[in-house]
Amino acid sequence: xxxxxxxxxxxxxxxxxxxxxxxxxxxxxxxxxxxxxxxxxxxxxxxxxxxxxxxxxxxxxxxxxxxxxxxxxxxxxxxxxxxxxxxxxxxxxxxxxxxxxxxxxxxxxxxxxxxxxxxxxxxxxxxxxxxxxxxxxxxxxxxxxxxxxxxxxxxxxxxxxxxxxxxxxxxxxxxxxxxxxxxxxxxxxxxxxxxxxxxxxxxxxxxxxxxxxxxxxxxxxxxxxxxxxxxxxxxxxxxxxxxxxxxxxxxxxxxxxxxxxxxxxxxxxxxxxxxxxxxxxxxxxxxxxxxxxxxxxxxxxxxxxxxxxxxxxxxxxxxxxxxxxxxxxxxxxxxxxxxxxxxxxxxxxxxxxxxxxxxxxxxxxxxxxxxxxxxxxxxxxxxxxxxxxxxxxxxxxxxxxxxxxxxxxxxxxxxxxxxxxxxxxxxxxxxxxxxxxxxxxxxxxxxxxxxxxxxxxxxxxxxxxxxxxxxxxxxxxxxxxxxxxxxxxxxxxxxxxxxxxxxxxxxxxxxxxxxxxxxxxxxxxxxxxxxxxxxxxxxxxxxxxxxxxxxxxxxxxxxxxxxxxxxxxxxxxxxxxxxxxxxxxxx
Numbered sequence: 001x002x003x004x005x006x007x008x009x010x011x012x013x014x015x016x017x018x019x020x021x022x023x024x025x026x027x028x029x030x031x032x033x034x035x036x037x038x039x040x041x042x043x044x045x046x047x048x049x050x051x052x053x054x055x056x057x058x059x060x061x062x063x064x065x066x067x068x069x070x071x072x073x074x075x076x077x078x079x080x081x082x083x084x085x086x087x088x089x090x091x092x093x094x095x096x097x098x099x100x101x102x103x104x105x106x107x108x109x110x111x112x113x114x115x116x117x118x119x120x121x122x123x124x125x126x127x128x129x130x131x132x133x134x135x136x137x138x139x140x141x142x143x144x145x146x147x148x149x150x151x152x153x154x155x156x157x158x159x160x161x162x163x164x165x166x167x168x169x170x171x172x173x174x175x176x177x178x179x180x181x182x183x184x185x186x187x188x189x190x191x192x193x194x195x196x197x198x199x200x201x202x203x204x205x206x207x208x209x210x211x212x213x214x215x216x217x218x219x220x221x222x223x224x225x226x227x228x229x230x231x232x233x234x235x236x237x238x239x240x241x242x243x244x245x246x247x248x249x250x251x252x253x254x255x256x257x258x259x260x261x262x263x264x265x266x267x268x269x270x271x272x273x274x275x276x277x278x279x280x281x282x283x284x285x286x287x288x289x290x291x292x293x294x295x296x297x298x299x300x301x302x303x304x305x306x307x308x309x310x311x312x313x314x315x316x317x318x319x320x321x322x323x324x325x326x327x328x329x330x331x332x333x334x335x336x337x338x339x340x341x342x343x344x345x346x347x348x349x350x351x352x353x354x355x356x357x358x359x360x361x362x363x364x365x366x367x368x369x370x371x372x373x374x375x376x377x378x379x380x381x382x383x384x385x386x387x388x389x390x391x392x393x394x395x396x397x398x399x400x401x402x403x404x405x406x407x408x409x410x411x412x413x414x415x416x417x418x419x420x421x422x423x424x425x426x427x428x429x430x431x432x433x434x435x436x437x438x439x440x441x442x443x444x445x446x447x448x449x450x451x452x453x454x455x456x457x458x459x460x461x462x463x464x465x466x467x468x469x470x471x472x473x474x475x476x477x478x479x480x481x482x483x484x485x486x487x488x489x490x491x492x493x494x495x496x497x498x499x500x501x502x503x504x505x506x507x508x509x510x511x512x513x514x515x516x517x518x519x520x521x522x523x524x525x526x527x528x529x530x531x532x533x534x535x536x537x538x539x540x541x542x543x544x545x546x547x548x549x550x551x552x553x554x555x556x557x558x559x560x561x562x563x564x565x566x567x568x569x570x571x572x573x574x575x576x577x578x579x580x581x582x583x584x585x586x587x
Contacts, residue, residue: 193234283322
């Protein structure tokens, strides 16, 4: 499914290049690093669809501006644009790592605009990778931020992202409802570029439902609109959709002509996944025309790209088509292997959809349960406060005497104890991670801010990330992933001595704040954390495997910001990941 852009509507105009050139010329005379970086973010997004080398050059120029920035949240924009490059090139793993960093940087800087954009990018990619519940959570959070910032066009893009995710999870009717509403809103607002993307997604939904006439109508509308706009990438997407319709209708020759048109245009579109989708339709058409060796080559090319990008649904379609062609050639064993792999991918996708729908219901149930518990605690507090007020009134009137006074005093004491217990429970709920029992993100960052506020600093910050945690959730289920997180928390809890706080930052990432230590002591603590995890016996959950973590370490200097320290620790963590994982690195 085609993804709407990063919600910056100005980027959609054909005037982007000319206006950004003029803006940079003015900034050369009156330098402003923040404004220049915003202009270059627009250019980076513009070039990402047209010229990857030019987009990379913009990223290098933006990185050179980092030391001069006043708004540290702008760094999230750079990470997001770089992630889009990786996603376009088919490297979804690296793209996700960059989006994760972008979200963390924007949250630390309290920059809601860049946080909303980063959440949108991460949520969309999570949907591509089958993480439907977390993807939906990101997209809905992005939508809420855009609405709070009073950016309705941006909010509509997030709604479109939610619809795409519903499409992926198989809820096509809900997706149709969102897409049709979005088309009306975009037509009324004159958002032609965004309307072309929504038309494509509407066509893909009809394609999934095998409503071919409606799919063809949507793709033809998209093609006409993108030609009018000169939007080459949109034209290629529309031609792929029309080729798919023709293949489904048995018109392989016309499908092949449409694919050929798309491939001719593709030279100016740096999108490997889109090229693979064209190759898939080309392979299907060639197979039906009995040009079997060409069909085999096209489908193997598509499969390689889909496998690298973890696009299981599309890889399954390509393998299924390849199996039919191999069978027609008499290669029965390879055909059987391809068919088996296609079925495994399809079964895994269906199981993931079921698991995610169950997880979504569970999250909803848990949220409602927690809301009920909080409501009950609040009622108990109000009841306690009313009882205390009544006791004070009775005491003031001096009505109570003797045994009654003692009894009332005892009751008062019990109420006070109960209220203290209730208050402590509320505070623990707000500051503790439910799964691991460690301090949660809010408490960990609050501790780091407290340390940063001291005039004399000799502290350190460590960020630890579990290696290859996503495959554990994918292959063994989230319940096993939860058990792994609890086991790691239990192994680390003895290391949380006075002056050392270990908290869960989110997902598989943990944050350690050390109030007083040298560089050598911080690195030694990182090694103890690493060894504690590598020594865990996880055979009851992961037979024949062990668990490792990568740790990034940085010293904390006086006058630093929260975002700056977290960013430097992220750099150290990235070095540890790039250096082979299961290691400790210093930045």
